[in-house]
Amino acid sequence: MTNGQNWRTLVLDGSSLTIEDVVAVAGGLVRVEIAEDAWQRLVRSRQFVLRQTESDTPIYGFNRGVGLNKDRVVEEQAFESYNRSLLYAHSAGVEPYASERQVRATLLARLNTLLVGTTGASPELVKQYAEFLNAGIHPLLPSRGSVGAGDITLLSHLGLAFIGEGDVIYKGTRMAAEEALRQAGLQPIRLGAKDGLAIVSSNAAAAGHGALVLQEGERLLEVADLLYALSLEALQGQLSPLDKSVHRSRPYEGHGSSSSRIRSYLKGSSLWSRSTGALQDPLSFRSASPVHGAALEALGYAKGSLQLHLNSSEDNPCVLEEEGRILPSASFEPLNWVLGFEMLGIALSHVSKIACYRTIKLSTPSFTGLPRFLAPEAHILAFSTIQKTFTALDAEIRHLSNPVSADYYSLAGDMEDHSTNAPLAIHKTGEIIDRLTYILAIEAIHAAQAIDLRNGIKLGEGTLTAYNRIREVVPFLDRDRSLSGDIKAAYTLLKTGGLGDQRGRSLGSPCY
Incomplete structure (x- = not known):
């Protein structure tokens, strides 16, 4: 990314993103912000979900596993480790890596659909998508391995970067995600209930490209x-x-x-x-x-x-x-x-x-x-x-x-x-x-x-x-x-x- 003096700002609300917006953000010189009403929608959705998990109501991807493991209970104390393991298990994409433009389009595509408010993911996770776009941190994103029912084997690599693992391109240099976060003044996030599934269960790689x-x-x-x-x-x-x-x-x-x-x-x-x-x-x-x-x-x-x-x-x-x-x-x-x-x-x-x-x-x-x-x-x-x-x-x-x-x-x-x-x-x-x-x-x-x-x-x-x-x-x-x-x-x-x-x-x- 270049310095911000020539940037324009795109306010995201989950309902008005255009193809032209995606192209503009992918090309740089566009900062993204989350509209206040969309942010409040995220907060309400997250609070509602957490109330359900506290009552032990079975919820797919929250307090229960995913895929064939949907019958397995995920205890609250294991939320972070389970969601981290979910990212590891789903990180199975193969090269070639997506271009930086494609990575930016992918980040934006998923960020906007998260703002619809039907995911129940933590607001901190959603904010990380915007932080990566604005800082110009571009995770190495494999382009092959998805069957097109959610790009789960690809998008998991974004999640690894969010928690400070894997490699990214930052300021034209390939480096460890942890180092890029440090240089950009950002922190790795701590995953909570549903966050792993929110990262991987999306078609953002295909949609952004x-x-x-x-x-x-x-x-x-x-x-x-x-x-x-x-x-x-x-x-x-x-x-x-x-x-x-x-x-x-x-x-x-x-x-x-x-x-x-x-x-x-x-x-x-x-x-x-x-x-x-x-x-x-x-x-x-x-x-x-x-x-x-x-x-x-x-x-x-x-x-x-x-x-x-x-x-x-x-x-x-x-x-x-x-x-x-x-x-x-x-x-x-x-x-x-x-x-x-x-x-x-x-x-x-x-x-x-x-x-x-x-x-x-x-x-x-x-x-x-x-x-x-x-x-x-x-x-x-x-x-x-x-x-x-x-x-x-x-x-x-x-x-x-x-x-x-x-x-x-x-x-x-x-x-x-x-x-x-x-x-x-x-x-x-x-x-x-x-x-x-x-x-x-x-x-x-x-x-x-x-x-x-x-x-x-x-x-x-x-x-x-x-x-x-x-x-x-x-x-x-x-x-x-x-x-x-x-x-x-x-x-x-x-x-x-x-x-x-x-x-x-x-x-x-x-x-x-």
């Missing part, structure tokens, strides 16, 4: 619209599929958003005034807006479902202090938004496929009227082999788009016979987005080359900005050279949000 993936996906779909517009000018294709009246006759929301955005990028383009060319363009051009729109709708569903999760209970049992009840529940079940990510992955595979086909068309003289493989002279090979690269990446995307949420075992003595593989579903969606960024980067290179070969066409306001920024990092291919450097340069431009829209601003935010 998921928020970051959705932000990248949203930005990339904007980029896809912009580069399609540039390719349409490179092809000198038809604008009729983007007509407002076409959308009114088939009013899918995503299609409308995509076509409207593409029209804005093409404002001022000579495409609007040229004489009609081919009667119809290939479907990879004609269907781009509906396909991108379908992906936008899939992303919208995933975003809405995940945002609801981030502001609601994910606890079993569910502590209903105002009703005087503690009820067993399946509130940890993340299937709604996991299915959203699975759907988004499939939708992005369609975006990828048609981008590949558009790029192939741009190298084909019968569609463009330009030289084969966009070579400026007959003896230059140009883009004759690069098709292998982007189609290989598309094959990876097709593989990654296969659903994983239905692949699970019955575990814990056959008590836990449903799960979702939520972290894997999120991870592979992120991997799809990364590969698609490469594919769109290669499309950008082809579109810019074709536009140069056409010599003198007028670009739209948005596409002109995009073209200029592409040419800043990838020069015109006037002779054969290694293309890997060009691909990397264009990929980096797209990945860091450096491609401009019609107002010259960056598309999306940098991916830190």
Whole structure:
């Protein structure tokens, strides 16, 4: 973290956290505070729970064990040692470790769901999440080992750091959690009844990472619209599929958003005034807006479902202090938004496929009227082999788009016979987005080359900005050279949000 003079403050209340908030906190320069009413809700919930344990009412995870050990009594004098043992037993994740951004998103995701007030955890534990975020203490968080019915094998590693055990990254250095706490002026917490279960029984690892993936996906779909517009000018294709009246006759929301955005990028383009060319363009051009729109709708569903999760209970049992009840529940079940990510992955595979086909068309003289493989002279090979690269990446995307949420075992003595593989579903969606960024980067290179070969066409306001920024990092291919450097340069431009829209601003935010 940097010094706090430029920080803004985000007040958390358990009910109003947005995906954008998660992204902002993950990137730093945002301090978090707990709203007073949320804090009082935590205190009341904790006091209610402690009254129940004093009466020896059997409560899962409080004075009784968890999982198949739910029948085992936990005595009050053993609360601290039992909850510590629970963390040890659940610390079973394996590398690679999550990035610091992902760790921060995870801490925030769980902190906000704790503020809903249905956990009954000690307020001191909840405060530790905020302290870690504000101090910039980032526990080493394994990314693999969760089956997606609560990330219990992963989040336990956060708990170890809270009590001063395990390793963390602090001020860019890996060190013992105990030492990081000392340097930050913080103390390890002492675990009480239910605290161990409150730490591990959550989907915060998948949910936090998921928020970051959705932000990248949203930005990339904007980029896809912009580069399609540039390719349409490179092809000198038809604008009729983007007509407002076409959308009114088939009013899918995503299609409308995509076509409207593409029209804005093409404002001022000579495409609007040229004489009609081919009667119809290939479907990879004609269907781009509906396909991108379908992906936008899939992303919208995933975003809405995940945002609801981030502001609601994910606890079993569910502590209903105002009703005087503690009820067993399946509130940890993340299937709604996991299915959203699975759907988004499939939708992005369609975006990828048609981008590949558009790029192939741009190298084909019968569609463009330009030289084969966009070579400026007959003896230059140009883009004759690069098709292998982007189609290989598309094959990876097709593989990654296969659903994983239905692949699970019955575990814990056959008590836990449903799960979702939520972290894997999120991870592979992120991997799809990364590969698609490469594919769109290669499309950008082809579109810019074709536009140069056409010599003198007028670009739209948005596409002109995009073209200029592409040419800043990838020069015109006037002779054969290694293309890997060009691909990397264009990929980096797209990945860091450096491609401009019609107002010259960056598309999306940098991916830190």
